[in-house]
Amino acid sequence: MGTxxxxxxxxxLxxxxxxxxALDLRPGDELHITVEExxxxxxxxxxxAQTLRGSLAGLHAxxxxxxxxxxxxxxxxQHG
Structure with missing residues (x-):
């Protein structure tokens, strides 16, 4: 999606x-802005909670x- x-x-802007x-943005929401390529x-x-879930996604139960x-x-x- 673009415009x-x-x-x-x-x-x-x-x-x-x-x-x-689409992003459920509301007045006062913080946005992270970067320049990439x-x-x-x-x-x-x-x-x-989403960030934590994402970082733990690779772990197996x-x-x-x-x-x-x-x-x-x-x-x-044993070695030291």
Whole structure:
């Protein structure tokens, strides 16, 4: 989805209603703005719970981080 917007005299940019609706943007929402490969990228920050879920997505349910940590500590104790 894309559209064209015109920048105002003081650098203000109005986000068209169809894009605001698509992202559920409301007045007062914070947006993260970056420049990537010569493009202006505007993103709605993910909710903290979504960010956490995304960072844990690669973990498998059968994997035990506690068991891995204990194995690492035991190996370190044997070699050091």
């Amino acid at each position: 064209t917007a015109v920048m105002g005299q003081q650098g203000c 109005v986000i068209p209603v169809e894009l605001r609706d 010569g493009r202006l990228v505007v993103q709605k920050p993910a909710a903290p 059968e994997r035990s981080l506690v068991d891995e940590l204990l194995a690492e500590r035991r190996a370190e104790a």
